[in-house]
Amino acid sequence: MARKTANPATLAMLQRVPLFAGLREKEVRSIQTMGREVDFAAGTNITSEGEQGVAFFLILDGRATVLVGGKVKRQLGPGDFVGEIALLDGGPRSATVRCETPVRGLALVSWTFRPLLLESPEVTYKILVEVCRRLRAADRESSA
Numbered sequence: 570m571a572r573k574t575a576n577p578a579t580l581a582m583l584q585r586v587p588l589f590a591g592l593r594e595k596e597v598r599s600i601q602t603m604g605r606e607v608d609f610a611a612g613t614n615i616t617s618e619g620e621q622g623v624a625f626f627l628i629l630d631g632r633a634t635v636l637v638g639g640k641v642k643r644q645l646g647p648g649d650f651v652g653e654i655a656l657l658d659g660g661p662r663s664a665t666v667r668c669e670t671p672v673r674g675l676a677l678v679s680w681t682f683r684p685l686l687l688e689s690p691e692v693t694y695k696i697l698v699e700v701c702r703r704l705r706a707a708d709r710e711s712s713a
């Protein structure tokens with residue numbers, strides 16, 4: 570169940586996340602206010618491959634697995650993010666992200682995620698770098 574965030578522990582956690590490193594406290598507070606803390610039970614999906622999605626998720630706690638076509642691609646944990654692809658290109662989810670443990674995340678819906686990208690070049694740049702890293706890893710895997 571989603572709840573509005575105003576949690577000081579979450580703010581401290583967000584300030585330690587590499588994605589938001591370098592942002593001023595005011596900016597991190599604003600991201601926290603724009604987002605919602607969401608709890609997922611173990612075994613549930615944060616995203617489902619092929620479905621439409623409206624949110625970007627930053628994992629605050631717990632572990633999840635990325636699956637494409639049922640094949641495991643990557644394990645994710647605190648500080649990792651998912652959901653940027655469908656929000657950037659408007660297409661369906663490119664992967665299923667399944668919770669291996671209970672997962673707590675910060676969800677940003679598309680109509681707050683897009684303004685964040687335009688307003689915070691540092692965040693946009695880090696997301697791009699991670700997307701490039703994932704693309705290279707996928708290319709390496711497909712040519713192996």
Ligand code: CMP
Pocket residue numbers: 616622635637642643650651652653654655656661662663664665666703707
């Ligand atoms: P999106 O397509 O919106 O929803 C599924 C998410 O899984 C995707 O965004 C990425 O955040 C993530 N994802 C997809 N493929 C990979 C991969 N190969 N490695 C890590 N994360 C991935």
